Amino acid sequence: MRGDSCGSAGNNWLRTEITAMDQLPLGVRLRERATFTAFVAGANVQVVQRLEALAAAGAGVIWLWGATGSGRSHLLQALCAAATGRAAFLPIKELRTLGPALFEGSEHARVVCVDDLDLLIGDGAAERALFALYRGVEERGAVLAVTAAAPPTAQSWALADIGSRFGASEVFQLRALDAVGELAALKLRAAARGLDLPEETATYLLRRFPRDMATLGRLLDEIDVASLAAQRRLTVPFVRGILGDP
Numbered sequence: 001m002r003g004d005s006c007g008s009a010g011n012n013w014l015r016t017e018i019t020a021m022d023q024l025p026l027g028v029r030l031r032e033r034a035t036f037t038a039f040v041a042g043a044n045v046q047v048v049q050r051l052e053a054l055a056a057a058g059a060g061v062i063w064l065w066g067a068t069g070s071g072r073s074h075l076l077q078a079l080c081a082a083a084t085g086r087a088a089f090l091p092i093k094e095l096r097t098l099g100p101a102l103f104e105g106s107e108h109a110r111v112v113c114v115d116d117l118d119l120l121i122g123d124g125a126a127e128r129a130l131f132a133l134y135r136g137v138e139e140r141g142a143v144l145a146v147t148a149a150a151p152p153t154a155q156s157w158a159l160a161d162i163g164s165r166f167g168a169s170e171v172f173q174l175r176a177l178d179a180v181g182e183l184a185a186l187k188l189r190a191a192a193r194g195l196d197l198p199e200e201t202a203t204y205l206l207r208r209f210p211r212d213m214a215t216l217g218r219l220l221d222e223i224d225v226a227s228l229a230a231q232r233r234l235t236v237p238f239v240r241g242i243l244g245d246p
Contacts, residue, residue, distance in 0.1 A: 034077035038192055042181035044071070047172045051075060051145070055082035055111065059141040061134065063166055065148045066174030069212025072147035075174075076113040079145055085110035092116040100129035107136050111143040118148035118155060127159040134165055182206055186216055193224050197234055204236045208246055219243060 041048045047064065054060065064072055073091070080087040088106035093116050095102040106112045112133065120126040137144040148155070151171055157163030177185060183202055190197035209219060226242045227234060 034074045035081055036075075036078045038188060039071060039074055039078060040177060040181050040185035040188060042177040043175040044172075047075070047174065050170070050172070051079050052082065054143045054145065055079050056084060059143060061137065061144045061146075061166070061169035063146055063148065063152055063169055063171045064174060065151050065171070067149070067176070067212075069214045070174040070176060071213065072174060073115050074213075076115050076145055076147055079143075080111060080113050083111040083143075087111040088113065090114045092119045096120065099123075100125050102126075103129050103133050107133060109142065111145070112137060114144070114146040116148065117146040118150065121148075121155045122158050124158040127157065127162050131159060131162040131165075134162060179206075182211055185213060186220075189213070189217060190220055190223075193220055195220065195224060195227065195234060201234050201236050201239050204239065209243075 036048060036052055039048065050062065054062065064075060066072055077089060080089045086109045088109040088111070090102060090106065090113065092102075092114065096119055114130075117130075120130065134144060136142075146166075151173070152163060152166035152169070155163060183199070183206065186202045186206060187197055187199070190202070205216060205219060209215060223234060223239060223242055227238075230238075232238050
């Protein structure tokens with residue numbers, strides 16, 4: 001059952017006018033729900049606190065790494081949304097075909113966030129453009145935050161200088177949530193969609209489906225649409241009827 005009418009199938013997006021009416025480059029948009037308050041930190045409290053400090057007025061370079069579904073993209077978008085001044089969010093999965101040009105337009109941002117940076121590593125031209133961006137961030141006292149599946153020391157860099165720079169930066173591993181944290185995160189994401197998700201149903205989803213938040217978010221989208229049409233409580237039988245029993 002829906003708690004209110006916010007959202008539709010999880011597809012609400014916040015356009016890139018976030019602070020001082022500055023727009024992110026290249027028409028990239030942020031998820032409206034990707035905020036620090038919508039993130040269950042679990043063992044990652046120190047990471048969230050550091051990102052909040054960088055968003056407010058900090059400067060520096062930070063590398064976040066962890067498994068798929070660990071919240072890497074969420075935290076980068078939250079950093080952009082909370083940033084004072086102009087922010088640039090660069091998801092490499094979407095922009096990698098642009099090559100080195102993908103960094104154009106972000107050289108004057110106070111906060112630059114590069115998601116899935118490891119998809120570019122090994123491309124000499126892209127790494128040189130990244131190195132120029134890195135040096136510019138240092139010179140103007142800005143923030144560069146990147147994510148990857150592994151730490152910088154585990155990457156096969158084409159340009160040793162940029163690899164060593166990132167190796168000397170702040171590096172944080174995102175830790176997986178425990179069972180209590182996963183349940184809290186799922187219920188929080190459901191509430192953001194206006195869904196009243198009973199604990200019994202949330203537990204069923206966590207037991208029967210992959211537990212990464214990306215997958216669970218897509219399941220909540222399906223439940224969102226069906227519950228809006230049926231106006232039914234989100235009981236286990238109702239949800240099983242929507243999603244099937246894997």
